[in-house]
Amino acid sequence: xxxxxxxxxAILAPIWETVPPPGYGGIELVVSLLADGLVExxxxxxxxxxxDSRSQAPLSWVSPHSLRSQxxxxxxxxxxxxxxxxxxxxxxxxxxxxxxxxxxxxxxLAPFVKTPTVTTLHGPIDKNNQLFYRSFPGHPFxxxxxxxRRDCPDLNYLATVNNGIDPDLYSIGPKKGYLLFLGRISxxxxxHHAIRAAADAGYPLVIAGKVDPFDRDYFLREISPLxxxxxxxxxxxxxxxxxxxxxxxxxAMLHPVQWPEPFGLVLAEALASGVxxxxxxxxxxxxxxxxxxxxxxxxxxxxxxxxxxxxxxxxATDCRNDCLERFHYRAMVKNYLKVYEGMLAQERK
Amino acid sequence: xxxxxxxxxAILAPIWETVPPPGYGGIELVVSLLADGLVExxxxxxxxxxxDSRSQAPLSWVSPHSLRSQxxxxxxxxxxxxxxxxxxxxxxxxxxxxxxxxxxxxxxLAPFVKTPTVTTLHGPIDKNNQLFYRSFPGHPFxxxxxxxRRDCPDLNYLATVNNGIDPDLYSIGPKKGYLLFLGRISxxxxxHHAIRAAADAGYPLVIAGKVDPFDRDYFLREISPLxxxxxxxxxxxxxxxxxxxxxxxxxAMLHPVQWPEPFGLVLAEALASGVxxxxxxxxxxxxxxxxxxxxxxxxxxxxxxxxxxxxxxxxATDCRNDCLERFHYRAMVKNYLKVYEGMLAQERK
Numbered sequence: 001x002x003x004x005x006x007x008x009x010a011i012l013a014p015i016w017e018t019v020p021p022p023g024y025g026g027i028e029l030v031v032s033l034l035a036d037g038l039v040e041x042x043x044x045x046x047x048x049x050x051x052d053s054r055s056q057a058p059l060s061w062v063s064p065h066s067l068r069s070q071x072x073x074x075x076x077x078x079x080x081x082x083x084x085x086x087x088x089x090x091x092x093x094x095x096x097x098x099x100x101x102x103x104x105x106x107x108x109l110a111p112f113v114k115t116p117t118v119t120t121l122h123g124p125i126d127k128n129n130q131l132f133y134r135s136f137p138g139h140p141f142x143x144x145x146x147x148x149r150r151d152c153p154d155l156n157y158l159a160t161v162n163n164g165i166d167p168d169l170y171s172i173g174p175k176k177g178y179l180l181f182l183g184r185i186s187x188x189x190x191x192h193h194a195i196r197a198a199a200d201a202g203y204p205l206v207i208a209g210k211v212d213p214f215d216r217d218y219f220l221r222e223i224s225p226l227x228x229x230x231x232x233x234x235x236x237x238x239x240x241x242x243x244x245x246x247x248x249x250x251x252a253m254l255h256p257v258q259w260p261e262p263f264g265l266v267l268a269e270a271l272a273s274g275v276x277x278x279x280x281x282x283x284x285x286x287x288x289x290x291x292x293x294x295x296x297x298x299x300x301x302x303x304x305x306x307x308x309x310x311x312x313x314x315x316a317t318d319c320r321n322d323c324l325e326r327f328h329y330r331a332m333v334k335n336y337l338k339v340y341e342g343m344l345a346q347e348r349k
Numbered sequence: 350x351x352x353x354x355x356x357x358x359a360i361l362a363p364i365w366e367t368v369p370p371p372g373y374g375g376i377e378l379v380v381s382l383l384a385d386g387l388v389e390x391x392x393x394x395x396x397x398x399x400x401d402s403r404s405q406a407p408l409s410w411v412s413p414h415s416l417r418s419q420x421x422x423x424x425x426x427x428x429x430x431x432x433x434x435x436x437x438x439x440x441x442x443x444x445x446x447x448x449x450x451x452x453x454x455x456x457x458l459a460p461f462v463k464t465p466t467v468t469t470l471h472g473p474i475d476k477n478n479q480l481f482y483r484s485f486p487g488h489p490f491x492x493x494x495x496x497x498r499r500d501c502p503d504l505n506y507l508a509t510v511n512n513g514i515d516p517d518l519y520s521i522g523p524k525k526g527y528l529l530f531l532g533r534i535s536x537x538x539x540x541h542h543a544i545r546a547a548a549d550a551g552y553p554l555v556i557a558g559k560v561d562p563f564d565r566d567y568f569l570r571e572i573s574p575l576x577x578x579x580x581x582x583x584x585x586x587x588x589x590x591x592x593x594x595x596x597x598x599x600x601a602m603l604h605p606v607q608w609p610e611p612f613g614l615v616l617a618e619a620l621a622s623g624v625x626x627x628x629x630x631x632x633x634x635x636x637x638x639x640x641x642x643x644x645x646x647x648x649x650x651x652x653x654x655x656x657x658x659x660x661x662x663x664x665a666t667d668c669r670n671d672c673l674e675r676f677h678y679r680a681m682v683k684n685y686l687k688v689y690e691g692m693l694a695q696e697r698k
Contacts, residue, residue, distance in 0.1 A: 078427065080481075083484050089457070108434065108454075109458065109461070112438070129428060
C-alpha cells in the first residue's frame with residue numbers, strides 16, 4: 001500500500017446486533033458510519049458483521065442474523081463469535097489493516113498474522129479487564145476519549161478518536177418545554193437524579209430508554225413511583241425519527257451519570273439537535289460538553305437544578321456547530337484514516 | 350521428534366475446575382490422569398491448567414484458581430479463557446503436539462502455528478454445535494465413543510479414545526443390599542426412572558449427586574416427594590473415599606439416561622468397584638456395558654426392574670477385569686500416544 005492508494009480495511013463488528021442496529025446498539029451504529037464513511041472517502045473497507053447488516057461496504061458474514069434477535073443468551077454466543085473473528089483472520093493477507101471493534105478474541109489471533117490489527121476500546125477499561133488488555137502489551141489500541149485511558153494509561157494507545165454521528169439525522173426544531181433523560185434506566189445513568197433535578201427546577205421531565213432485566217428492581221423501587229404522567233413521563237425505548245423529534249423538542253438533556261462513561265453517543269445526538277446537555281463531570285463528559293457554551297458540567301447532582309435557569313445563555317446553533325465540528329462521522333473517518341496510515345508507515349520501516 | 354524419543358506435549362485443560370477437581374469435573378479428572386500417565390510413560394507433557402492444579406507434569410498457568418471457586422459466572426470466563434489458550438499458542442514452537450481439552454477457542458488458533466493440535470470432544474456433538482465443528486474441516490478430533498460421532502460423522506476423527514480411570518481408587522467390597530443412582534439429579538439422567546425401577550424390584554435405592562439450579566424444579570416436583578429415607582434415600586454430592594465406599598456397597602448401579610451420553614465416567618467407576626450397571630442403551634452405553642456380562646442394557650425404563658433379579662448372573666470380578674482392560678488410564682494414555690505418533694508421522698510426510 002502506497003500513500004494515496006486506497007487501503008483494504010477489514011472492519012470487524014460485533015454480531016450481537018445488526019449493523020446499523022434497529023434500536024439499541026452504540027458500537028454497531030458507530031461501525032456503520034465508519035464503514036460507509038470509508039467508502040465515501042474512497043477506501044476499500046469490507047464489513048464483517050451479521051448477514052442482515054446493510055452497508056455501502058461489501059459485507060462478509062457467518063451469522064445470518066443478529067444474535068440478540070435470535071434469542072441467544074450471552075453464554076451461547078461464543079461459538080458464533082469464534083467463527084466470526086476466525087473468518088477475518090483466515091483472510092488476513094487480503095487486507096492492509098484489520099480494525100477490531102469486536103472485543104478480546106481478535107487480540108489472541110492478531111500476533112499470528114502479518115496484517116496489523118488496531119482495536120477500538122468501546123467500554124471502560126476498569127479493574128475487571130485491565131489485566132486482560134495488559135496481557136497484550138504490543139497491541140495497538142484506540143480510545144474513545146482521554147478519560148477512558150485514566151485507569152489504564154500504560155496500553156499502547158495510538159490515538160483518541162471520538163465516536164461520530166450522522167448530523168443529517170438530527171436538526172434544530174421548536175422547543176417544547178420539557179427536560180429529557182435518554183438512555184438505559186439505571187443507577188449508573190442516574191435516572192433518579194434527573195427526576196429530582198427536574199422537579200427542583202420546576203420543569204417536566206420526559207424519560208426515554210430501555211429497562212434491562214437487572215435494572216428492573218431499581219426501576220420499580222426508585223423510578224416508577226415518581227412517574228405521574230405529567231411532571232414525570234416515561235415513554236419507553238425510542239429510535240429513528242421518534243428519537244430525533246424527542247431530542248429536538250427538549251430544553252436540555254439531563255445526563256447525571258454515576259460512572260466514567262468512555263463516550264456518551266447520546267450527548268453528541270443532543271448537541272446535533274441543538275439541545276444543551278446538563279451533566280455530571282464524570283469520565284469523558286468534560287471532553288464532550290463545553291460548559292457554558294454547549295451545556296453545563298457540574299460536580300454533584302444537587303447542582304443540576306440550578307443550572308436549568310441559565311439555559312437561556314446557551315445557543316442551539318452553538319451546540320449543533322460544535323457537534324458538526326467534532327462529532328461528525330467524517331471527522332471520525334478522517335481520524336481513523338490517520339491511524340491506519342500511521343500503522344502502515346510503521347510497518348514499512 | 351524421532352519415533353522412540355519422548356514427545357513434548359502441551360495438554361490444554363479447561364480452567365473452570367482445578368486439575369484434578371475436588372468434586373465434580375469429569376474432563377479435569379481425565380486430563381489429570383492423562384498428564385500423570387504421560388509422565389509415567391516417559392513423555393514430556395506440560396499441563397496448562399489453573400495455578401492450584403497438581404500434576405506429575407510441569408504446570409503453566411494464567412488463572413491462579415479455578416474460575417468456579419472464584420465465583421465467576423460462565424459469561425465472565427471469556428477473557429481468562431482467551432489468555433489461557435493464547436498462552437499455549439504463543440509457545441507453540443516449544444511443543445511437538447498440542448492436545449486440546451478446552452473447547453472451541455483453540456480451533457481458531459490452531460491453523461496459525463506449525464505445531465499440530467488434536468482436540469478431544471468431551472460433549473455431545475448435537476445440533477447446537479455441529480455447524481461450529483464443521484467450520485474447521487481439517488481439524489483433527491478424538492471422540493470418546495463411536496456413538497458420539499453419530500450425529501456428525503463427517504468430522505476429521507483420528508480415533509476413539511475412551512476416558513480412563515485410576516482403578517487403585519476403587520475396589521470390590523462387601524455388598525450392602527441397595528441399588529445406586531450416582532450423578533446429576535436431572536430428567537436427562539432419568540433419576541425418576543431409577544426410583545420406580547428400584548421400587549418395582551423391591552430393593553432400596555440410594556441417590557447421590559448434585560442438584561443444579563436449573564434442575565431444582567424437577568427435584569422438588571418429581572424426586573423429593575418420593576424420598577422416604579428408607580426405600581429411597583438421598584445423600585447429596587459425594588467424592589473421594591466416600592464415593593468409593595458407596596460404589597462398593599451397591600448391588601448394581603441404575604443408569605436410566607434419557608440422552609446420548611458420549612461417555613459415562615461413572616459407569617467405569619462402578620465397574621472398577623465390581624458393581625454391574627443396569628442402563629438404558631442410549632449413546633455410548635452399549636459400548637461401555639457388555640450386557641449379560643458386566644450389567645444389563647435395556648431399551649425402555651419399564652425393563653429396568655426385571656433385570657434386577659438376574660443380577661446374580663453377573664460376577665463382580667468380571668466387571669472389574671473388563672474395566673481394568675478397557676478403562677484403565679494407562680490404556681487411555683497408550684491410545685493417545687498412538688494418536689500423537691500418527692499425527693507426527695503424517696507431519697513428516
